[in-house]
Amino acid sequence: MKNKRYFPLYVDLSDKNIVVVGGGTIATRRVKALLLFTRNITVIAPKMTADLWELGKLGKIQIQPRPVKKSDFSMAYMVLAVTNNSELNEEIYRTCKEEGIYVNVASDKNLCDFYFPGICLKDDIVVGITASGVNHKKAKAVREKMQALLEELEKDEDSYE
Numbered sequence: 001m002k003n004k005r006y007f008p009l010y011v012d013l014s015d016k017n018i019v020v021v022g023g024g025t026i027a028t029r030r031v032k033a034l035l036l037f038t039r040n041i042t043v044i045a046p047k048m049t050a051d052l053w054e055l056g057k058l059g060k061i062q063i064q065p066r067p068v069k070k071s072d073f074s075m076a077y078m079v080l081a082v083t084n085n086s087e088l089n090e091e092i093y094r095t096c097k098e099e100g101i102y103v104n105v106a107s108d109k110n111l112c113d114f115y116f117p118g119i120c121l122k123d124d125i126v127v128g129i130t131a132s133g134v135n136h137k138k139a140k141a142v143r144e145k146m147q148a149l150l151e152e153l154e155k156d157e158d159s160y161e
């Protein structure tokens, strides 16, 4: 054990406001994952990827193309700080802690109330993967293997009747 373990809580996000600060590669990956669970996502960033613009245009997420401000968190259940400015990410962390909001900082595993998992889905089965912040590439490799296993198990669907 090189780090403490985080409990895999399965939570209903469908009616909760999620604020993502940052609109780059990592924010885009995470927003796409969150969209499998909720439509209540607001992305705030002066620069967004084309995919986020498109999701905003389609009305699947709300986009705010501007720098973040403190009042953006007032209605949030959960905040993801995913900017490329680690000082700003830390400031977001402090604000959220003061306001009692769950926060995740993508640039610092020590500033995370929760980790963002690798996600595997097959129908009703949802598997979240973490390597406890120790080896991110390992988390990705396990996620790929687990997804392949779920696809494989799906073929034996009849044996669960």
Ligand SMILES: C[C@@]1(CC(=O)O)c2cc3[nH]c(cc4nc(cc5[nH]c(cc(n2)[C@H]1CCC(=O)O)[C@@](C)(CC(=O)O)[C@@H]5CCC(=O)O)C(CC(=O)O)=C4CCC(=O)O)c(CCC(=O)O)c3CC(=O)O
Residues within 6 Å of the ligand: 029, 030, 104, 105, 106, 107, 108, 109, 110, 112, 114, 115, 116, 117, 118, 119, 129, 130, 131, 132, 133, 134, 135, 136, 137, 139, 140, 141, 143, 144
């Ligand atoms: C602790 C955690 C906190 C959190 O952010 O929630 C965190 C933290 C950090 N990641 C960093 C880097 C990378 N992370 C990935 C990949 C993933 N990282 C994910 C989760 C988490 N990442 C949380 C739990 C991690 C765990 O379980 O161990 C996954 C599972 C989910 C997702 O991100 O969607 C996803 C797998 C995607 C998939 O399954 O495909 C890659 C590889 C890649 O992108 O291909 C790299 C580059 C290679 C490298 O650096 O290893 C850095 C350094 C940033 C910097 O350099 O500034 C930090 C900061 C730090 O370590 O302090």
Ligand SMILES: NC(=O)C1=CN([C@@H]2O[C@H](COP(=O)(O)OP(=O)(O)OC[C@H]3O[C@@H](n4cnc5c(N)ncnc54)[C@H](O)[C@@H]3O)[C@@H](O)[C@H]2O)C=CC1
Residues within 6 Å of the ligand: 021, 022, 023, 024, 025, 026, 027, 044, 045, 046, 047, 048, 049, 066, 067, 068, 082, 083, 084, 085, 086, 088, 106, 107, 108, 136
């Ligand atoms: N946890 C993880 O899985 C990983 C985390 N990272 C971390 O995530 C961070 C983001 O990575 P990328 O998405 O690749 O960066 P990126 O450079 O693609 O995007 C950065 C985003 O931050 C936004 N931003 C900058 N200032 C802002 C402000 N004042 N208000 C709101 N948004 C602002 C930019 O407009 C842009 O959309 C990196 O700095 C790195 O520390 C990187 C790789 C993996």
